[in-house]
Amino acid sequence: MSAEIRRRIARRALEELPAAGVVNLGVGIPTVIATLPEACGRIFIHSENGILGVGPRPPEDAVDPTLVDAGKRPITASPGAAYFDSALSFAMIRGGHIDVAVLGALQIDARGRIANWAIPGQPILGVGGAMDLLCGARRVVVTMTHLSSAGEPKIVPELTLPIGSLRPVDVIVSDYGVLDVSGGVLVLRELAPGITLERFTEATAALFKVGVSTNR
Amino acid sequence: MLGADAAMQLVQTGATIMVGGFGLVGAPLALLEALGRSGASELTVISNNLGEPGQGLGALLRQGRIARAIGSYFTTNPEVISAHEAGTLEVTLLPQGTMTEAIRAGGAGIPAFFTPTGAGTALAQGKETRRFGERLCVLEQALYADVALIKAHVADRLGNLVYEKTARNFNPVMATAAACVIVEVDRIVDVAELDPEAIVTPHVFVDVLVERAA
Incomplete structure (x- = not known):
């Protein structure tokens, strides 16, 4: 999968995040969101x-070994950052204090539940x-490529x-489009540029409803 | 206050130990090196990971000293996978938030708790469940250890502790949940030098301080 596709998915997912919201980014495409210039300060x-x-990744000569993210990569702390222990961190997560978790997924079922x-x-x-x-997150956004590396529908x-x-998750953002999970079913909200409804349907093995089907 | 090797004599063969750190960040690496030099084996280790190959807890694993591991993310050390496949290491996997809450509960005198995390998944198999309102929850048992090996940044001579950035992670909660708590620190200062408002772990939880060699 090209870096450009990953960035495109990340950029689209960023639009799903509320301004000044508290967001947890999972490994994979979600962490690309943190590298987008338009995410900075948002x-x-x-x-x-x-x-x-x-905060943003530090230059190599300014890496602090005690400052890493959940992927163990070096980070910086933004102005106003706070440190806390793991129990409090997961109290934030389970207790519904995180506005959005952006996660990867290996598979999603017809009701929006994920592996x-x-x-x-x-x-x-x-x-x-x-x-x-x-x-525990109040809202879960999935970012993923629509097909597996073997070309199979996810x-x-x-x-x-x-x-x-x-x-179930709330929103799915892929390189093929955006789906909402609403009332226990998948609803297509948006097709990615260059993707037709026919192509989207071929690449999606579960049933879904069509909401707005226009390309952006 | 003890040296690292003397402190590790407090860890017996067959003991259950908690070890702080998220990967190697915030892990008590000098204590683990000393534990490698001690004779303790057949250890049960409660820690998020088992270090990296040959490093931190990974070194003890390579020496065959760990019989059982309870944690949340072992796949970053491929030697855990091979030891598990060879049948030399028993592994219990917990969601990270469940693991840290089980340690918190152990330290706070709560024997078990219900959590929605993991309900309906492979990690809830064989565990009691109960529905609270709409949510299916899993009964999880508290965790408690014979010895906790943790890392803090600065201690005062009473054992009050402050940590450094994301090296804090599991360390404060593990400090509450073991019969004997041994802390590796970068520096020890006089009593009253730490701001009481800034102390994260009060000295009541701390048994032994080991200052890292400068």
Whole structure:
């Protein structure tokens, strides 16, 4: 997947985030959001290892070994940032104090529930904060490529990979378009530039309703 | 106050230990090196990860000293996967927020709690569930250890602690949930030098201080 596609998905997902909202960004495409110039100063980024107010990446000669994000990458602290322990960090998450979690997904079912933690063909030895975020954030936005690296639809009638939570997500942003999860069904809100409804339908294995089908 | 090697004599073979740190950030690396030199083995380790290959807890894993690991994210150390597949390491996986809350509960005298995280997933298998309103929740047991090995930035001579940036992570909560709490610190200062408003872990939780060699 090209870096440009990832940036395009990230840029579109940023529009789903409320100004001055508290946002947790999962690994993968979600973290690209933090690198967008237009994201700078627009949102407060929470990282579950214990910081609210993640700033831009430091230059290599200014890396602080005690300052990392949940992906263990070096970060800086924005003005007004706060540090806290893991228990308080997850109280923020489970307690509904995080406005939006932006997460990746391996699969999404017809009701908007996702598989986001167990990687196919590998022993299940890592979950991290994926389930807590999915369960506790006030709103969950998924960013992902519409098709898997094998070219298979990721939006499927039933999950075949392990589910992350019984709670459905709220919005799905892919390189093919934007879907809302509303009343337990998927509703197409927007087609990505250059994607026709026919092509979107071919790439989506689960049933969905069509809301507004115009390209932006 | 003890040296690292003397302090690690407090960890017995077969003990359950909590180890602070998110990966290697905020991990008590000098204590872990000393634990490697001690004879303690068959350890149960409660920690978010098992370090990196050959580093931190990863070094103890490589030496075959860890029998069981309870944590949330082990896949960053491929040697955990191979030890698990070889049957030499038993692994219990918990969602990260459930793990840290279980430690908090252990330190706060709460034996178990219900949480919605993980309900309906593979990680809730075999666990009691109950519905509260609309939400299905999982019963999770508190965690408590014989010894906690944690890392703080500065301690005063009483054992009051302050931490540094995101190196804080699991350390303050682990300080509450073990019979013996051993703290590696960068610096020890006199009593009253730390601002009482800034102290994160009050000295009541701390048993042994080990100052890192400068």
